[in-house]
Amino acid sequence: MACGGGGDGTPSPVQPSPVASPAPTPTPTPTPAPALQPTFSSINTQVLQVWCIGCHSGVGRPPDGGLRLDANAAYGELVNAQSAGKPSAVRVVPRDPSGSYLIQKLEGRSDIIGDRMPFGGQPLAQSDIDVIRAWISQGAPNN
Numbered sequence: 022m023a024c025g026g027g028g029d030g031t032p033s034p035v036q037p038s039p040v041a042s043p044a045p046t047p048t049p050t051p052t053p054a055p056a057l058q059p060t061f062s063s064i065n066t067q068v069l070q071v072w073c074i075g076c077h078s079g080v081g082r083p084p085d086g087g088l089r090l091d092a093n094a095a096y097g098e099l100v101n102a103q104s105a106g107k108p109s110a111v112r113v114v115p116r117d118p119s120g121s122y123l124i125q126k127l128e129g130r131s132d133i134i135g136d137r138m139p140f141g142g143q144p145l146a147q148s149d150i151d152v153i154r155a156w157i158s159q160g161a162p163n164n
Contacts (some may be wrong), residue, residue: 057148059155060164061096068149069095072139085140088112099123102159107134115161116152127153 057067069077069090077090079142084090085106089098104110110122120122122133127150129137156162 057152059152059159061156061162062164064153064156065092065095068153069144071143073143075142086135096163100163104134113157113161116158118157121157124150124154124157 052109057063068094073090076085077088079083079089079094081117089095099113102112104112104122107122110125112122115118119150125133126135126138127145129144139145
C-alpha cells in the first residue's frame, strides 16, 4: 500500500538514509468487493481492513491522519468523530453520507484536505462507495 505523509496528502519530512530503499510494493487495483453489504462488519472486513489498514493502523508508528482503522478501533474513530486533517469535518455523520468526510475523501471531492483515498492507489469501485453511502444513510449502525 502506498502511504506516507501526515495522512492529509502532505509529505512527511524524509531523513536521508545510507541504505537504499526497496522498490515500493505495487498497490492492487480495487475491484468491487463481491459480497459487500451495508453493515459496518462487512465494510470493516472487506474495505477498511483491506485497503486502508496499511496506512491507518497504530502498529509500529502513528497512523496517517491520526486515524486508526484497526478492527477494534475503526468504528469509534469514524462515526461522529472529528477529522484531524480537517477539524471542521466529521468523518461519518449518521444518515448524511454526502456530509461525511469519509465519503468526500473516497470520492476525491475538491474541498478535501490532502489526497483522495486510498492514498497512492486506485480509487475504490463506485459500487463499494455506494454501499458505504447506504450504511451511512441507515444511521451508520455498529452492526
